[in-house]
Amino acid sequence: RKEVEQDPGPFNVPEGATVAFNCTYSNSASQSFFWYRQDCRKEPKLLMSVYSSGNEDGRFTAQLNRASQYISLLIRDSKLSDSATYLCVVNSGGSQGNLIFGKGTKLSVKP
Amino acid sequence: GAVVSQHPSRVICKSGTSVKIECRSLDFQATTMFWYRQFPKQSLMLMATSNEGSKATYEQGVEKDKFLINHASLTLSTLTVTSAHPEDSSFYICSARVDEGAHNEKLFFGSGTQLSVL
Numbered sequence: 001r002k003e004v005e006q007d008p009g010p011f012n013v014p015e016g017a018t019v020a021f022n023c024t025y026s027n028s029a030s031q032s033f034f035w036y037r038q039d040c041r042k043e044p045k046l047l048m049s050v051y052s053s054g055n056e057d058g059r060f061t062a063q064l065n066r067a068s069q070y071i072s073l074l075i076r077d078s079k080l081s082d083s084a085t086y087l088c089v090v091n092s093g094g095s096q097g098n099l100i101f102g103k104g105t106k107l108s109v110k111p
Numbered sequence: 112g113a114v115v116s117q118h119p120s121r122v123i124c125k126s127g128t129s130v131k132i133e134c135r136s137l138d139f140q141a142t143t144m145f146w147y148r149q150f151p152k153q154s155l156m157l158m159a160t161s162n163e164g165s166k167a168t169y170e171q172g173v174e175k176d177k178f179l180i181n182h183a184s185l186t187l188s189t190l191t192v193t194s195a196h197p198e199d200s201s202f203y204i205c206s207a208r209v210d211e212g213a214h215n216e217k218l219f220f221g222s223g224t225q226l227s228v229l
Binding site: 044045087098099103 | 160220
């Protein structure tokens with residue numbers, strides 16, 4: 001099982017749609033979880049951290065299920081500018097606390 | 112948020128030459144920086160962890176003699192790709208870790224370097 005696994009995508013959706021990304025992780029000792037956004041040939045940028053209680057930031061909602069080792073990201077009322085690759089990132093749980101990146105799911109929002 | 116500057120953004124070089132990439136934390140001190148490589152349509156793969164004042168820790172399969180990392184100060188880490196070959200062509204990104212409490216570290220990334228070896 002891969003350390004961090006995401007929906008392969010790509011997701012092609014119309015403007016205004018709601019889209020959900022899923023992610024599973026293999027290391028039960030992982031403590032920190034994040035969603036990053038990466039535009040083509042650009043550096044990843046932190047979108048939001050993911051907390052056990054779930055958290056929301058505007059149109060974005062992230063949820064964590066530790067028992068299932070599952071993380072999700074929901075985007076409501078999607079905009080053209082949301083088009084990017086969304087990376088699920090998990091703390092490896094090791095002493096260095098290295099973050100492990102999923103392959104990402106590409107989202108294309110069409111007019 | 113914290114700013115990490117990476118330079119150069121793009122390098123085209125001949126096979127056999129060496130290329131140095133710099134990563135600077137501009138407004139904070141970074142005791143730990145990370146170097147990643149990303150091939151097209153692939154995930155970021157950690158190459159090595161760079162610790163200020165000590166030797167870098169390389170991931171399995173990454174040749175330490177080929178990818179030289181120096182982290183001589185709290186604001187600068189460099190990656191040198193020695194004797195680059197076409198298969199080294201990739202997008203290289205650095206990041207600096209900022210700890211904001213227990214289990215709450217964040218990464219701030221440089222803008223990446225696209226290396227093309229002819």
